[in-house]
Amino acid sequence: MACLPDRAKATLVFVLATGFALSPVLSDGFAGFRPDQFPVPQINAPVQPAGYAFALWGLIYLWLILGAGFGILCRAKASDWQRLRAPLMISLGLGIFWIPVAQLHVLWATVMIWAMLAGAIWALLRAHYRDRLWLEGPIGLYAGWLTAASCVALGLVLAGYGILNAQAAALAMLGLALVITLAVLLARPGTLSYGFGVGWALIGVIVRNLETGNTPVLALCLAGLSLIILVTWRGWRALSRA
Numbered sequence: 001m002a003c004l005p006d007r008a009k010a011t012l013v014f015v016l017a018t019g020f021a022l023s024p025v026l027s028d029g030f031a032g033f034r035p036d037q038f039p040v041p042q043i044n045a046p047v048q049p050a051g052y053a054f055a056l057w058g059l060i061y062l063w064l065i066l067g068a069g070f071g072i073l074c075r076a077k078a079s080d081w082q083r084l085r086a087p088l089m090i091s092l093g094l095g096i097f098w099i100p101v102a103q104l105h106v107l108w109a110t111v112m113i114w115a116m117l118a119g120a121i122w123a124l125l126r127a128h129y130r131d132r133l134w135l136e137g138p139i140g141l142y143a144g145w146l147t148a149a150s151c152v153a154l155g156l157v158l159a160g161y162g163i164l165n166a167q168a169a170a171l172a173m174l175g176l177a178l179v180i181t182l183a184v185l186l187a188r189p190g191t192l193s194y195g196f197g198v199g200w201a202l203i204g205v206i207v208r209n210l211e212t213g214n215t216p217v218l219a220l221c222l223a224g225l226s227l228i229i230l231v232t233w234r235g236w237r238a239l240s241r242a
Contacts, residue, residue, distance in 0.1 A: 006077040009085045014068035016092035021061035027099045030054070033153070037106050038160025046217045047155035047170035049148075049204025056145055056200050063138035064092070070134040080128035081135065087126070088139065091119030106160070110153040117146040125188055129239070137193045144197020147184070151177035152201070170217050174205065178224040182231060189235025195228050202228075 024030065031054050035041040042048070075081040094116045102109035120143035127136050155173030159166040181198045185191065202221045209217045 006082060007072070009082065009089075010068070010072045010076040013085055013089055013092070014065070014072055016089055016096065017061075017064040017068045020092045020095040021065055023096050023099050024057070028103065030099045030102055033102065033106055033109075033156055033160075038156065040160050040162050042156050042160050042166065044208070044212065045156055045159060045166055045170070046209050046212070046214050047152050047159070047166070047173055047205070048208060049152070049201050050207040052207075053201060053204025056141075056197070060138070060142050060145060060197075064142060067134040067138040070131075075131065075135075080130070084123040084126040084135075084139070087119040087122035091116045091123065091142075094119070106153075106157060110150075110157050113146065113150045113153050117143065117150045120146050121184060124184070124191070124194065127188075136191060140191045140193030141197045143184070144181075144194040144199075145201060146197075147180050147194075148177050148198050148201030151180070167214075167216070171220060174202075174217065174220055174224065177201075178220075178227070181224075181228055185228070185231045185235060190232065190237075190239040192232060192236065195232035199225055199228055 031051050032048055033042065035043045035045075071081050094112050098109060098112050098116065101112060120139060124136070124139045124143045127139060129136065151173040154176075155169040158164045158173070159169040163169075164172065177198065181195070184194060188194070202225050206218060206221045206225075209221070
């Protein structure tokens with residue numbers, strides 16, 4: 001990738017973002033792993049958000065495409081865009097194939113989504129604070145949702161393969177998601193879209209667990225959501241004063 005001309009890299013990001021967005025159309029889509037994909041069926045797993053939460057992907061896909069288009073037209077040779085294109089391309093390239101893999105192989109899909117997360121966070125941390133709308137915004141939202149989704153996938157694997165029970169897996173992996181989120185928000189203060197992406201997923205988990213009255217998971221999600229809002233707001237204020 002390093003040997004590609006600047007405009008070619010920008011164009012490749014756009015192509016990969018578009019291919020990523022088309023992947024649900026070219027497959028059966030994805031609204032969570034099926035219970036029967038695990039040796040221990042995961043029925044109404046407490047770690048998984050309610051189905052409506054996956055609708056956020058529509059905004060993620062569109063925003064990534066628009067941001068990549070802006071990058072071609074206005075920032076093809078900008079160094080602050082160039083330095084994040086390689087990790088973003090890796091993440092999006094894996095994302096194109098993620099749904100077909102997830103429909104067949106839970107373990108490989110879990111490995112892939114963690115690799116996608118690593119690329120997305122790497123890209124986000126390398127992004128400049130200018131062009132918040134077209135660069136930080138879409139990558140932050142994408143990385144935020146992936147932070148939650150990767151921990152959800154691992155939680156389902158831990159419970160689905162009998163390593164932990166469903167409750168323990170949910171608490172452990174939601175806790176991990178919060179640790180990663182706070183680390184990212186401290187490393188990159190005031191990234192609203194990232195905090196929103198994780199927060200949206202946590203609200204989906206809250207909605208799922210309201211049905212069963214799962215107090216420990218609800219308490220963790222509410223505490224985590226409050227902490228994310230506080231840290232994001234304080235980071236935003238600090239940036240505004242700088």
